[in-house]
Amino acid sequence: MGNTSIEHPTTSSVSLLVVNPSLDSLLRQFWEQKEIEISKPVNPDDVFCEEHFLQTHSRDASGRYSVSLPFKKGCTSLGVNxxxxxxxxxxxxxxxxxxxxxxxxxxxxxxxxxxxxxxxxxxxxxxxxxxxxxxxxxxxxxxxxxxxxxxxxxxxxxxxxxxxLLPGPKLQNDLSDILISFRVHEVAICADIRMMYRQIMLRVLHQLVTDEGAQYPLASNALIAHSYVDDIVTGAASMKEAEKLKTELINLLSKGGFELRK
Known part of the structure; x- marks a missing residue:
């Protein structure tokens, strides 16, 4: 749009310069105005579980993890069964x-x-x-x-x-998000962790990424974003990248005593 003259009914003519903002700017303004901040309430039990894990988890000489069970505060001791x-x-x-x-x-x-x-x-x-x-x-x-x-x-x-026992915070990724992101890869990679539940006392894949993941960026991202319990559903843009990802996953998980299969 160029210069536009607007006649006010009771005043003299006023010339206004109207600038047409770009579509990108309009969309940005729309989302900034419509975005609603939702604060999620913090569950004290989830906070306790996180602190309990940080204070009690350990690793043996082979790299395997162990952690004590997160009992509820003030719960009675186990009875006879x-x-x-x-x-x-x-x-x-x-x-x-x-x-x-x-x-x-x-x-x-x-x-x-x-x-x-x-x-x-x-x-x-x-x-x-x-x-x-x-x-x-x-x-x-x-x-x-x-x-x-x-x-x-x-x-x-x-x-x-x-x-x-306290269930702790939800650690699993949303399964629908994993399946949707899985479809964008040119080369697909699927595997599960052999005997995962017998390797540890609680799931610790996020802690493994924290401890050892710096050397394996591709594998770290796959474990954080593309895993569901003991299943890994991910992929890569090429066979070369897929081979590197597979090698990183095998090496990173082996440091925690885990073995991939399938």
């Missing part, structure tokens, strides 16, 4: 006897637990024992049998381990 755990175990044995071909894989699975030092044999069990059962996954390409520990089982005080 030995009879409940033993009943669950005997029921499991009966079920395995009735299902041919399941007992041997279950025994082999627990033997692997012991060989990998993911569990130790004890002669004097404590008053609280975490019950478990097994689940067979015939469609799984990697693990056909899984041991599931039941943290919801009640003890003699009528409460469970899960009820005494």
């Amino acid at each position: 030995r009879h409940i755990a033993m009943k669950s175990f005997f029921n499991l044995e009966k079920r395995l006897h009735k299902q041919p071909g399941t007992e041997a894989p279950y025994q082999a699975f627990l033997t692997e637990y012991e060989d990998l030092r993911h569990m130790n044999v004890i002669t004097k069990p404590s008053s609280y024992i975490l019950p478990h059962h097994c689940v067979f996954e015939q469609t799984s390409s990697s693990t056909k049998i899984r041991v599931v520990f039941n943290g919801s089982a009640l003890d003699s005080k009528g409460s469970s381990l899960n009820e005494r």
